[in-house]
Amino acid sequence: MNTQSPSSLASERPSPAPSAAGVLKAPPHLASTFIGWSFVLPFLVALSVFVLAPTAAVIAISFTDWQLGRDTISFVGLENYRALLTARVPRISAANTIIYALMVTPLSVILGLWLAILIESSPMGRAFFRSACFLPVVSTTVAMAIVWEFLLHPTLGPVNSALLLFGLPAQRFLSDAALVLPTLAFIAIWENAGYTMVLFVAGLKSISAELYDAAAVDGADRPWERFWTVTFPLLGPTMVFVVIIMLLRSFRVFETVATLTGGGPRRASEVMLYTIYQEGFQFFQVGYASAITVVFVIFLLVLTLVNFRLMDRSVHYK
Amino acid sequence: MKMPTRFQITRLAILTLAATLLLLPYIYMVGFSLKPVDEIFAGGLSPLPREFAGIANYLGALEREPLLRYLANGVIVCAGILFFQLLFAVPCAYAMAKLRFPGRSLMLGIVLFGLLIPIQATSLPIYVGLAWTGLTDTYTALIVPFISSVFAVFLFYQFLRTIPDDLLDAARLDGCGEISIVVRIVLPLIMPAATAFGIFSVVSHWNDLFWPLVITRSPELNTPPLGILAFRSEEAGDSYGELMAGTAIITAPLVIAFLLAQRRFIEGISLGALKG
Numbered sequence: 001m002n003t004q005s006p007s008s009l010a011s012e013r014p015s016p017a018p019s020a021a022g023v024l025k026a027p028p029h030l031a032s033t034f035i036g037w038s039f040v041l042p043f044l045v046a047l048s049v050f051v052l053a054p055t056a057a058v059i060a061i062s063f064t065d066w067q068l069g070r071d072t073i074s075f076v077g078l079e080n081y082r083a084l085l086t087a088r089v090p091r092i093s094a095a096n097t098i099i100y101a102l103m104v105t106p107l108s109v110i111l112g113l114w115l116a117i118l119i120e121s122s123p124m125g126r127a128f129f130r131s132a133c134f135l136p137v138v139s140t141t142v143a144m145a146i147v148w149e150f151l152l153h154p155t156l157g158p159v160n161s162a163l164l165l166f167g168l169p170a171q172r173f174l175s176d177a178a179l180v181l182p183t184l185a186f187i188a189i190w191e192n193a194g195y196t197m198v199l200f201v202a203g204l205k206s207i208s209a210e211l212y213d214a215a216a217v218d219g220a221d222r223p224w225e226r227f228w229t230v231t232f233p234l235l236g237p238t239m240v241f242v243v244i245i246m247l248l249r250s251f252r253v254f255e256t257v258a259t260l261t262g263g264g265p266r267r268a269s270e271v272m273l274y275t276i277y278q279e280g281f282q283f284f285q286v287g288y289a290s291a292i293t294v295v296f297v298i299f300l301l302v303l304t305l306v307n308f309r310l311m312d313r314s315v316h317y318k
Numbered sequence: 319m320k321m322p323t324r325f326q327i328t329r330l331a332i333l334t335l336a337a338t339l340l341l342l343p344y345i346y347m348v349g350f351s352l353k354p355v356d357e358i359f360a361g362g363l364s365p366l367p368r369e370f371a372g373i374a375n376y377l378g379a380l381e382r383e384p385l386l387r388y389l390a391n392g393v394i395v396c397a398g399i400l401f402f403q404l405l406f407a408v409p410c411a412y413a414m415a416k417l418r419f420p421g422r423s424l425m426l427g428i429v430l431f432g433l434l435i436p437i438q439a440t441s442l443p444i445y446v447g448l449a450w451t452g453l454t455d456t457y458t459a460l461i462v463p464f465i466s467s468v469f470a471v472f473l474f475y476q477f478l479r480t481i482p483d484d485l486l487d488a489a490r491l492d493g494c495g496e497i498s499i500v501v502r503i504v505l506p507l508i509m510p511a512a513t514a515f516g517i518f519s520v521v522s523h524w525n526d527l528f529w530p531l532v533i534t535r536s537p538e539l540n541t542p543p544l545g546i547l548a549f550r551s552e553e554a555g556d557s558y559g560e561l562m563a564g565t566a567i568i569t570a571p572l573v574i575a576f577l578l579a580q581r582r583f584i585e586g587i588s589l590g591a592l593k594g
């Protein structure tokens with residue numbers, strides 16, 4: 001601190017020579033290579049060990065019959081993938097995951113959009129309502145799932161008490177094969193409405209007030225008209241983004257299934273991540289589970305790639 | 319734009335109703351955590367206790383399972399993950415954004431590729447690797463798979479690119495080495511981005527069930543979600559008051575943190591949406 005280095009002396013000169021500044025700006029090539037790589041390398045090593053190598057490994061293992069705890073391992077080609085196509089459980093699991101995502105995504109998106117527009121339409125209570133809707137997003141899903149399990153309890157739960165009050169029959173929401181997936185979807189919508197709401201609020205804020213004024217001049221002054229002429233068209237990119245985000249989130253459902261149903265009753269709530277969890281970490285069918293993982297990840301990858309492309313495009317609009 | 323007051327009233331009424339419905343599980347969680355057992359078994363709709371049993375329920379919950387230990391585990395694991403994520407990502411992002419060295423664009427490609435790989439892809443091989451090294455069922459195993467966050471590098475890289483070089487050049491002229499530039503200039507500069515990322519990271523790892531469920535066995539290592547699961551399975555179905563008290567205790571830290579810094583939480587978590 002006390003010793004003055006040559007460069008600090010240089011900076012105190014009334015008019016630093018441009019050539020000197022230029023030299024300082026670009027340190028010698030070898031030194032900058034060394035510094036650059038020594039900053040990048042720790043991350044790169046960690047990334048290789050915990051992301052890149054495991055990704056390669058999961059693909060490689062998916063072509064073997066490996067079971068954890070067994071000494072032999074042999075290459076079986078596409079056998080695991082063939083088994084995947086014919087076996088009952090992965091098919092049910094994939095179908096359930098898609099049905100679940102198709103219930104959760106549109107309803108969370110519509111509810112979130114509706115909340116966002118309603119909250120943003122006036123400053124009164126805006127911060128309070130935004131936070132109230134967002135609370136489920138930050139709450140621990142497993143804990144809230146246990147609360148829902150209690151709320152939906154066949155005999156003690158307030159939901160069934162309410163049904164009885166209206167003269168409706170009590171339901172076994174989590175152990176009825178026809179109801180279990182919609183019930184889990186309902187919990188997810190409850191959890192995600194505040195999330196999509198916040199994403200839409202960000203989209204709404206980027207729409208300039210002038211456009212609403214222009215629409216008003218053109219005779220669109222009812223809230224509903226303004227929504228269809230200005231808000232909805234301009235929210236297009238945000239809408240696609242939110243839909244994909246919600247598809248990704250709902251494809252990855254695991255917490256509520258593991259907490260509340262264990263995939264049951266009779267596999268009616270079996271979903272992809274839960275199947276991977278069981279095959280890989282409970283039955284230790286590592287080869288087979290790896291094949292399911294690869295298929296599952298390709299699923300997610302396609303959606304993520306679409307999303308990246310859209311984000312790229314929306315940057316150009318700005 | 320003049321809004322009719324009727325619109326204002328309808329808006330408030332609808333929003334109040336919607337917010338109440340969304341908050342209903344919390345109202346019931348807290349309400350039932352204050353009820354005695356017989357009142358819960360009487361059923362009914364009211365979340366309000368007629369007879370106050372809150373103290374007995376909360377003390378009973380804490381006695382039944384070491385919930386505070388589980389919360390502490392959550393803090394250890396989340397703090398460990400975030401510390402290493404920042405330790406690796408900040409210098410890396412700085413080098414990629416502000417230093418010229420051969421291989422820089424290759425690194426950028428690797429980071430973009432890494433963004434595409436979801437955590438689910440890597441869990442099986444990492445599990446096998448940890449089993450080989452005998453590291454399953456340790457804090458290390460809970461922390462280590464998450465220490466290299468491509469998302470953090472990407473965010474900080476984007477953020478640092480917007481910062482003018484003049485600032486860094488001035489520091490170099492003052493004799494700052496590259497390491498002290500990272501510590502004294504880059505770190506304070508990226509604080510907003512780091513805070514948002516930190517909130518995103520902590521919330522997702524605090525709430526994660528999949529990895530802790532897979533990698534730990536000992537109850538002493540239970541993270542908050544595992545802890546509340548253990549609590550539920552241990553208690554054979556009669557003391558719902560204590561169970562609700564337990565869930566309230568497990569949910570409380572993040573909820574309180576959120577209420578204290580609402581805007582930052584919303585920012586941080588919606589930023590996480592970029593990752594998908």
